[in-house]
Amino acid sequence: EDQVTQSPEALRLQEGESSSLNCSYTVSGLRGLFWYRQDPGKGPEFLFTLYSAGEEKEKERLKATLTKKESFLHITAPKPEDSATYLCAVLPGGGGTSYGKLTFGQGTILTVHP
Amino acid sequence: GAVVSQHPSRVICKSGTSVKIECRSLDFQATTMFWYRQFPKQSLMLMATSNEGSKATYEQGVEKDKFLINHASLTLSTLTVTSAHPEDSSFYICSAVGVTNEKLFFGSGTQLSVL
Numbered sequence: 001e002d003q004v005t006q007s008p009e010a011l012r013l014q015e016g017e018s019s020s021l022n023c024s025y026t027v028s029g030l031r032g033l034f035w036y037r038q039d040p041g042k043g044p045e046f047l048f049t050l051y052s053a054g055e056e057k058e059k060e061r062l063k064a065t066l067t068k069k070e071s072f073l074h075i076t077a078p079k080p081e082d083s084a085t086y087l088c089a090v091l092p093g094g095g096g097t098s099y100g101k102l103t104f105g106q107g108t109i110l111t112v113h114p
Numbered sequence: 115g116a117v118v119s120q121h122p123s124r125v126i127c128k129s130g131t132s133v134k135i136e137c138r139s140l141d142f143q144a145t146t147m148f149w150y151r152q153f154p155k156q157s158l159m160l161m162a163t164s165n166e167g168s169k170a171t172y173e174q175g176v177e178k179d180k181f182l183i184n185h186a187s188l189t190l191s192t193l194t195v196t197s198a199h200p201e202d203s204s205f206y207i208c209s210a211v212g213v214t215n216e217k218l219f220f221g222s223g224t225q226l227s228v229l
Contacts, residue, residue: 034218036220041205041223041225042222042223043118043120043207043220043221043222043223044158044207044220045220046218046219046220087157087158089158100146100148100163100209100210100211100218101148101160101163102148102158102160102209102218103160104157104158104159105157106156106157107157109155
């Protein structure tokens with residue numbers, strides 16, 4: 001069974017204090033690992049897709065990396081507007097799996113204080 | 115960029131009534147759409163996979179007769195919660211897969227409250 005575990009469950013940072021969020025996964029063949037940002041009462045907003053170990057992607061203050069067992073979302077010099085829940089999800093490989101049928105982690109609630 | 119529109123964003127209904135939620139892909143064709151459910155401070159749980167022109171595939175434990183899914187066109191899928199009860203109160207979110215599979219787009223979600 002595919003599993004995704006995110007840590008920590010909640011993270012409080014001061015503005016400018018860089019940190020990382022972790023996403024550990026076990027999956028039967030990884031087709032893709034997705035990072036999303038979710039604001040309260042809203043749907044997830046796409047951030048990154050990573051496909052293979054060693055891959056990295058960046059967007060503004062965010063950088064996502066991938067190994068064979070986990071992914072990290074690095075936040076550099078965060079601002080209060082970065083406060084949100086960050087979700088990690090995996091898309092398993094294998095025949096017959098619908099593309100888009102994601103297994104989500106429980107999320108990390110990030111709060112950045114000014 | 116591609117956008118998925120979900121409507122309504124919030125609905126309050128009486129127990130026993132039915133509620134329809136729409137999910138539209140605005141500028142791309144989506145052969146597959148997914149419906150998720152999210153309880154407060156919990157992650158998204160997949161309910162069903164909706165394929166255009168065919169019956170939806172439901173995840174284990176999801177009642178197909180309670181959660182009716184129709185995917186009549188390449189841009190529209192609907193989820194109808196039939197005879198809703200308070201325990202059906204939740205945040206429902208749809209997603210759609212475009213032609214370029216790198217990204218999966220989510221709707222803005224529907225908060226259902228059953229009184």
